[in-house]
Amino acid sequence: MRLKTNIPVTEIAKIIQAKAIGHTDLMVNGINEIHKVETGNLTFVDVEKYFSKSLNSAASVIILNKEVPCPEGKCLLLHPEPFEAYNFLTKKYRPVKAWTETISGTAKIHPSTIIEPNVVIGHDVTIGENCLIHPNVTIYNNVSIGNNVIIHSGSVIGGDAFYYKTKPEGFEKWHSCGEVIIEDDVEIGACCTIDKGVSGKTRIGKGTKIDNQVHLGHGVEIGERCVIAAQVGIAGKTIVEDGVTIYGQAGLSKSLRIGKSATILAQSGISKSLEGGKTYFGYPAGEIRTVYRELAALRQLPDVLKKLKNILK
Amino acid sequence: MRLKTNIPVTEIAKIIQAKAIGHTDLMVNGINEIHKVETGNLTFVDVEKYFSKSLNSAASVIILNKEVPCPEGKCLLLHPEPFEAYNFLTKKYRPVKAWTETISGTAKIHPSTIIEPNVVIGHDVTIGENCLIHPNVTIYNNVSIGNNVIIHSGSVIGGDAFYYKTKPEGFEKWHSCGEVIIEDDVEIGACCTIDKGVSGKTRIGKGTKIDNQVHLGHGVEIGERCVIAAQVGIAGKTIVEDGVTIYGQAGLSKSLRIGKSATILAQSGISKSLEGGKTYFGYPAGEIRTVYRELAALRQLPDVLKKLKNILK
Amino acid sequence: MRLKTNIPVTEIAKIIQAKAIGHTDLMVNGINEIHKVETGNLTFVDVEKYFSKSLNSAASVIILNKEVPCPEGKCLLLHPEPFEAYNFLTKKYRPVKAWTETISGTAKIHPSTIIEPNVVIGHDVTIGENCLIHPNVTIYNNVSIGNNVIIHSGSVIGGDAFYYKTKPEGFEKWHSCGEVIIEDDVEIGACCTIDKGVSGKTRIGKGTKIDNQVHLGHGVEIGERCVIAAQVGIAGKTIVEDGVTIYGQAGLSKSLRIGKSATILAQSGISKSLEGGKTYFGYPAGEIRTVYRELAALRQLPDVLKKLKNILK
Numbered sequence: 001m002r003l004k005t006n007i008p009v010t011e012i013a014k015i016i017q018a019k020a021i022g023h024t025d026l027m028v029n030g031i032n033e034i035h036k037v038e039t040g041n042l043t044f045v046d047v048e049k050y051f052s053k054s055l056n057s058a059a060s061v062i063i064l065n066k067e068v069p070c071p072e073g074k075c076l077l078l079h080p081e082p083f084e085a086y087n088f089l090t091k092k093y094r095p096v097k098a099w100t101e102t103i104s105g106t107a108k109i110h111p112s113t114i115i116e117p118n119v120v121i122g123h124d125v126t127i128g129e130n131c132l133i134h135p136n137v138t139i140y141n142n143v144s145i146g147n148n149v150i151i152h153s154g155s156v157i158g159g160d161a162f163y164y165k166t167k168p169e170g171f172e173k174w175h176s177c178g179e180v181i182i183e184d185d186v187e188i189g190a191c192c193t194i195d196k197g198v199s200g201k202t203r204i205g206k207g208t209k210i211d212n213q214v215h216l217g218h219g220v221e222i223g224e225r226c227v228i229a230a231q232v233g234i235a236g237k238t239i240v241e242d243g244v245t246i247y248g249q250a251g252l253s254k255s256l257r258i259g260k261s262a263t264i265l266a267q268s269g270i271s272k273s274l275e276g277g278k279t280y281f282g283y284p285a286g287e288i289r290t291v292y293r294e295l296a297a298l299r300q301l302p303d304v305l306k307k308l309k310n311i312l313k
Numbered sequence: 314m315r316l317k318t319n320i321p322v323t324e325i326a327k328i329i330q331a332k333a334i335g336h337t338d339l340m341v342n343g344i345n346e347i348h349k350v351e352t353g354n355l356t357f358v359d360v361e362k363y364f365s366k367s368l369n370s371a372a373s374v375i376i377l378n379k380e381v382p383c384p385e386g387k388c389l390l391l392h393p394e395p396f397e398a399y400n401f402l403t404k405k406y407r408p409v410k411a412w413t414e415t416i417s418g419t420a421k422i423h424p425s426t427i428i429e430p431n432v433v434i435g436h437d438v439t440i441g442e443n444c445l446i447h448p449n450v451t452i453y454n455n456v457s458i459g460n461n462v463i464i465h466s467g468s469v470i471g472g473d474a475f476y477y478k479t480k481p482e483g484f485e486k487w488h489s490c491g492e493v494i495i496e497d498d499v500e501i502g503a504c505c506t507i508d509k510g511v512s513g514k515t516r517i518g519k520g521t522k523i524d525n526q527v528h529l530g531h532g533v534e535i536g537e538r539c540v541i542a543a544q545v546g547i548a549g550k551t552i553v554e555d556g557v558t559i560y561g562q563a564g565l566s567k568s569l570r571i572g573k574s575a576t577i578l579a580q581s582g583i584s585k586s587l588e589g590g591k592t593y594f595g596y597p598a599g600e601i602r603t604v605y606r607e608l609a610a611l612r613q614l615p616d617v618l619k620k621l622k623n624i625l626k
Numbered sequence: 627m628r629l630k631t632n633i634p635v636t637e638i639a640k641i642i643q644a645k646a647i648g649h650t651d652l653m654v655n656g657i658n659e660i661h662k663v664e665t666g667n668l669t670f671v672d673v674e675k676y677f678s679k680s681l682n683s684a685a686s687v688i689i690l691n692k693e694v695p696c697p698e699g700k701c702l703l704l705h706p707e708p709f710e711a712y713n714f715l716t717k718k719y720r721p722v723k724a725w726t727e728t729i730s731g732t733a734k735i736h737p738s739t740i741i742e743p744n745v746v747i748g749h750d751v752t753i754g755e756n757c758l759i760h761p762n763v764t765i766y767n768n769v770s771i772g773n774n775v776i777i778h779s780g781s782v783i784g785g786d787a788f789y790y791k792t793k794p795e796g797f798e799k800w801h802s803c804g805e806v807i808i809e810d811d812v813e814i815g816a817c818c819t820i821d822k823g824v825s826g827k828t829r830i831g832k833g834t835k836i837d838n839q840v841h842l843g844h845g846v847e848i849g850e851r852c853v854i855a856a857q858v859g860i861a862g863k864t865i866v867e868d869g870v871t872i873y874g875q876a877g878l879s880k881s882l883r884i885g886k887s888a889t890i891l892a893q894s895g896i897s898k899s900l901e902g903g904k905t906y907f908g909y910p911a912g913e914i915r916t917v918y919r920e921l922a923a924l925r926q927l928p929d930v931l932k933k934l935k936n937i938l939k
Contacts, residue, residue, distance in 0.1 A: 120761035135433035138779035153451035156816035190469035193838035212506035297927040301610040448746035466764035503782035525819035
């Protein structure tokens with residue numbers, strides 16, 4: 001997430017009662033998890049094996065729980081509980097804001113857009129021209145929708161990331177301070193769930209069409225002119241490039257990249273990144289010819305085993 | 314879709330500025346995609362390889378983009394963009410009508426039926442006796458519900474078909490002008506999505522029971538006394554005959570026919586039509602004995618391969 | 627279900643016009659299906675092969691359709707249609723109560739809890755401290771929610787069991803008179819469906835986190851600190867012990883037991899109970915090493931078959 005105004009790192013150090021090391025004159029322009037950091041951002045790390053990844057990342061300010069040499073041009077904030085401090089800051093600068101109105105007064109909706117009955121729209125939402133939002137849709141805080149977008153009934157846009165910190169006493173909710181961006185000419189079916197990014201953006205590219213009951217996890221990025229059929233699920237942070245077609249009930253694991261114009265057939269289970277331009281099928285999925293060849297062999301297997309046993313006798 | 318009143322083909326030719334060839338004194342009684350045409354209907358074709366299918370169909374009036382000899386008893390409408398002209402006509406005669414009221418004044422609901430809070434009901438909906446519509450259900454325009462029907466919360470009945478025309482500049486939405494028919498004694502679970510037909514009907518037969526989170530695509534026809542368990546997805550135009558049982562998370566491709574009293578086990582992936590009276594399983598699915606035999610062989614395969622390698626040495 | 631006050635078995639016999647045999651001075655304290663009976667409960671049986679199971683169960687009062695010797699300490703109620711009599715009684719003592727208010731006046735909601743717009747809450751619901759119920763959630767009658775629980779938009783808690791009696795003339799709905807219990811610190815994603823028990827309880831244990839579009843059938847029991855990813859479906863009466871992790875789109879059949887700290891990978895199809903502490907994968911699922919070994923063998927199969935055919939020539 002980007003901060004509304006830049007904040008001196010010393011002010012943040014004071015808020016979380018951390019000791020600042022290094023460039024203490026830095027200004028913080030945003031707060032992000034390690035996967036999404038840019039120059040000027042604050043992030044955190046609390047597991048030693050990830051220290052070097054964080055210290056070498058684009059982040060300018062890092063909350064961490066052990067004193068280490070401060071890299072050039074950065075500022076370190078020493079704190080015994082970096083995750084708690086980070087989570088506290090995201091909540092401070094983008095708080096959980098419950099709705100009281102059905103359509104928040106802070107939502108900016110173009111007058112040409114039609115909002116049908118019982119739609120609920122949260123804070124800091126923008127909706128462009130000529131959209132059609134069908135009944136019983138829920139749009140959470142911090143969602144941005146372009147022009148000519150259709151969203152069907154029952155869909156939930158911008159729900160929290162399914163993201164927890166595992167602690168001895170249970171799971172601690174990682175505050176979702178990200179956004180959802182839906183570009184022009186997108187259509188989203190009924191009863192879909194499109195989560196916001198943990199701190200970054202979930203994005204659906206221009207002209208992409210999504211059928212009913214599709215789930216997109218936090219930070220998923222769908223390119224332009226993709227087609228996603230009913231009941232597909234895509235886990236957090238996976239990137240689907242332009243022109244990809246995904247058939248019904250397929251599932252994609254987290255943090256993958258699906259290449260341009262790939263086709264994923266129905267019910268496929270995708271656990272690895274895929275090259276573009278090819279067709280995939282199966283559980284676990286492979287390129288279609290390979291999988292068909294295996295399935296054809298499997299068809300013959302019972303008879304082959306029978307013959308083999310006779311021969312071995 | 315059936316037109317409210319028959320319209321002279323010359324009037325339609327004028328509206329879309331098409332040249333009429335053949336029986337120009339015909340009356341048009343309905344507008345339908347090629348899969349659903351009946352005598353008196355208007356349809357379109359814009360790809361030459363489908364010309365003969367269209368010209369030999371039951372349709373009486375065909376919009377097309379090339380002058381060809383007009384078949385006996387038909388009328389051809391020449392237009393440079395047949396799809397656009399067809400889509401324009403479906404929108405003209407069954408326009409997108411947004412809701413403003415929560416329950417449309419045009420809905421006919423029997424007084425014995427219970428509508429719980431926050432239900433939204435569109436235009437031209439009829440609901441019979443003794444139904445129970447639970448909270449937060451959305452019923453789009455042109456849905457017809459019989460007697461003793463129960464619909465659970467969050468379900469969306471009559472959403473648009475997931476159906477687009479692929480064009481160089483992107484996907485163009487095919488206007489959904491069809492209907493949904495739900496017969497007597499049907500129960501539909503929570504968060505189900507039942508799309509309307511593109512131009513025809515989606516139908517759920519008498520006494521059929523549907524669990525939660527089931528998706529039925531456009532034009533799907535479910536017979537009487539079927540049982541469909543949770544999270545099943547059935548793609549557009551597939552026909553499921555009477556007495557079929559489908560277990561959880563199974564997926565059925567489009568345009569199939571599932572024979573009477575067939576049983577489809579959980580998570581099966583059905584890509585071909587199935588004979589009735591049998592049990593199917595697997596991904597891709599087969600008759601259960603065949604698939605179990607293959608799975609049993611697969612169980613043995615690692616050890617068999619090991620032995621084989623030793624022998625071949 | 628537990629009755630609000632105990633009722634003499636003679637009174638029940640009179641209501642359903644049954645002949646009482648045995649201990650006619652018993653008091654009935656609850657009405658339950660056979661899987662859930664406790665001492666003092668009334669149940670029914672109408673298929674002779676289950677007579678002995680019912681007569682030897684904890685139930686104190688059994689409605690049945692054939693005169694048999696009455697077991698010690700029990701009371702039998704003779705009735706020609708035991709299911710109808712049983713269903714009649716459950717409806718009498720826990721009737722279908724439609725909503726008229728958006729939030730029922732009988733709901734007990736702690737003042738610290740936030741209910742966002744368009745939430746619908748039924749009768750006899752309790753919600754503890756510091757919960758957050760997002761827009762467009764539906765909570766049916768007889769749901770009990772602890773403290774610090776978050777429920778995301780579009781979810782439906784306490785819908786009816788998908789449970790019917792098959793009769794020659796069709797399916798007869800088994801009246802759902804059970805409950806849902808959600809313990810402290812649970813988070814439930816968007817568009818989830820959590821059905822109530824037929825007569826018993828569906829339970830989600832303390833600290834468990836559930837992602838979007840998850841389905842839990844009637845009477846499912848989820849332990850503490852489980853993690854259930856998006857689009858998982860769990861069929862009726864299955865028990866998931868503490869600390870279990872279930873990845874996206876996995877499906878679990880009914881009446882299973884999943885042992886403590888088991889891990890079930892994405893899209894797995896579970897048709898048998900599983901030992902705790904292990905990782906499972908596949909369709910049908912097995913322990914991960916076994917399944918991977920089979921898949922590795924399948925990868926080699928096409929080439930092995932080719933070689934074999936050459937040798938056999």
